Structures are given as structure tokens and as C-alpha cells.
Amino acid sequence: MKRVKKAMFASGLLAFTLTLNPAAQADPDDDTLVIDGVEVITSAKGKEDGPLDELYSGWRFRSDETQSFQADDFENPAFVAIDQALEQFEVVEGAAGKACASCHEGGPEEFEGLRAALPRWNADTGKPETIQHIINECRTERMQAEPWKWEANEMLNMTALVGLQSRGMPVDVQTDGEMSPWYEKGKELYYTRVGQLDMSCANCHEDNYGNMIRADHLSQGQTNGFPVYRLKWAGLGSIHRRFKGCMSNIRAKPYKRGSDEFVALELYVASRGEGLAVETPAVRN
């Protein structure tokens, strides 16, 4: 009797895997993202030996309404932040009496391509650096100004402005050489089950993307749109804020923003999205 049940269950599971397995039947929608007449690709082929056959931007999993905000810079609420950052760029701060613009005379356009390649190796610190580290290095070392907090509005705005310069460019990060141990650490974190609910990032974003988890349409958890404007936050948020939120939801103690763990995870997650276009600043619900 029990034997039969077990067998039934096994075949039930098989049928279930065949029909519902998201890798086989992920259902991002078929919409195309066009911003100001320029198409931004929202899918790409995964790497040969990578975990995902097909990569999809988180945009493909959002509702038409949320998607539409991102398809028009005038409707994208993040562009208020971009405007503020453009003003900030000219503001003199710190003992050196400089503004960003004092040195970066070409304007933020100088930073084209940077966002697509982050995090990157910093030989001076002997660690990978994120956009936040780079901006704060200019503030503390070159302007002699106070660093901005990771999630401060000024920081979010500026990271959005810098990121925007790479919009449409494919994510491509260094994962070998000095970055290799950080990549491995990030990968380990990605697949480690954490929290009282005992789940890894992969349980949701690799095994189940395309499926609804209660009211949320699970995406691949890509980072190509960050910082994103989240309607729920009514503002911009960093990659590490989202990581924290996902960990808290499964009742795990999140790492700190800017921690080595989250930098390693950011690197690894970026590598999972290599080939997707930078969408900064994206809009999410």
C-alpha cells in the first residue's frame, strides 16, 4: 500500500517536473523594452557551462503597468533622482573645494561602460569595488568630503546617474584572476540555504523563476537594473538592499550593506546576468 503510494508520488513528481519545471517552462512575458525609440534587450543566451540556458531581465516578469514606467524616461520616477544627481555633480563639497565636475569635466558621460563591468578589482585595496566604493573614494580621497552612506539619497541618486551612462550595454564582469576567490565565495553564498525557511537564492531565482510565489512573479533575481526604483519603497534602492530583503523574508540574518559577503554575492549575481543589458534605473513593484 505504501509502496504504491510512493511509486505514485514519484511518477506524480516526475509529471510535475515535466510540466511545471520552470527551466523548461519559464514564463516571462514576450514584451519588448523600447526606451525613446531604442530597444534595450531583456533576454540573452546563458553561458555554455552556466546555470541558466536563457537569461531574462526582471523587467520581463513585471506587470504591463510597472513595465510601462520604465519604457519612458518621463514616466520613470527614478529620473527625479537623476536630475538631483546632475545638480549634485556640480556642488562643491569638502576641504579640497571641489565638485565632481571640477575633475570630471566631461560630465557623467565619462562613466559610459563602467556600470556594466562592476564590481571590478581594485589593486590598491586588494578587494573588488562597487560603484559605491568608487564614488566614496572620490569623495574622501579627492574631495576630502564625508563619504555617503550606502543607502543615502545622494548615493542612490549618483549611482543611478553613473549607471544610466551604460544603459543598453551588456553586463560583463571579471570573474577570473584576483576576482576568482570572490566569485567562488559569492557562488557559495548563492547556493547556501539560510534562514528558518531554509532556502537558497537558487531555490527561488534558479529553480522557480517564472512561477508565482503568492502575489509575486519570480524572476531570475538579476541585478542589471540597479539601483532600481521600487514602487513599494517609493524610491531607489541598492542591490544590497534587495539582497537584505530577500534574506529577511526567509527569516535569515542578512549581511550588512557593503560587507565582503554582499560584494562577493553582487559579483556572482552580476556574472549570472552577463549578456543582459544594463537597465539602470529600472522600475520594479
Added chain:
Amino acid sequence: MSLKTNFLPALLLAVMPTVAMAEAVAPDDVVFEDDVIVASLTGADGNAVNGRKVFANRKQGNCLACHINADLKEQLFHGEVGPPLDGVADRWEEPELRAIIVNSKIVLGDETIMPSFYRLKNGARTAEKFQGKTILSAEQVEDVIAYLRTLKE
């Protein structure tokens, strides 16, 4: 010594919602026989009406996060990570359901995303607030089982 024996029940009473639960089998003492759990965790039958609430409650079972359940159609959002639970009582006996909920890994396999609702050994870095605690109490587990047993097709 006598202080200790007096102190303990009082403490339990203060922590546990009901007196009946003081007799519940502790998570580490649950006995699996051939991947099923025969005995009720509380020694009593669960309450299906409350089980239905636990099933839907986002801070308790939150089973709807992953399972469609037609009996709860007044709830707007049903997840699709796991199979629909309509008619689940036709597919599983009570001791099997108990095992799935107490420790999903034993029945569904180590890889399952489904949480183990009455087990202390969970993922690393469990938030302080939830350390040393099971997701559901023994009573809530029995209530959910009683509710699942009503899901017949």
C-alpha cells in the same frame, strides 16, 4: 530541587499558548517510522477550522505562497511553486501528511524548496528572533493536517 520542578511547568505555561501543548512532542523527539509519523504531535486531533487559517496566514503556514488551493478562493493570490493541494487527502494518508509538514526533506527529498515546519535544524544564519523555534507549533501542525484531510475531490 523542588524549586526547579515547580519552576519548570510555570515557565512552560507562560511560554506556551495552551496547557494542552505542554504535552506536545518536542521537535527533536518526533519519531519517523518508514518516513511517516503516526502519532499526533499533541496527542489530540487538530482543529480544521483553525488549520485553514494557519494555511493561509502569511506569518504562519503561508502554504498559499506555493500551493493553489481552490477551497481558499476568497484569498486573492495562490502561488504555483508546488502542486495544487486540491484533493490532497485522496492522495496522502494522515501519517504521510504529518511527515511532509514536520520535515518536508525526509519525504520530498533534500532538494525541496518546501520548508520543514516542525524542525529545529534549519538554514544557516537564522534570524535571532526565530532561532530555536519551529515555524509552526505542534498544535498548528495538527490543525493544518486536520484541514488538509478535508481537501477531498
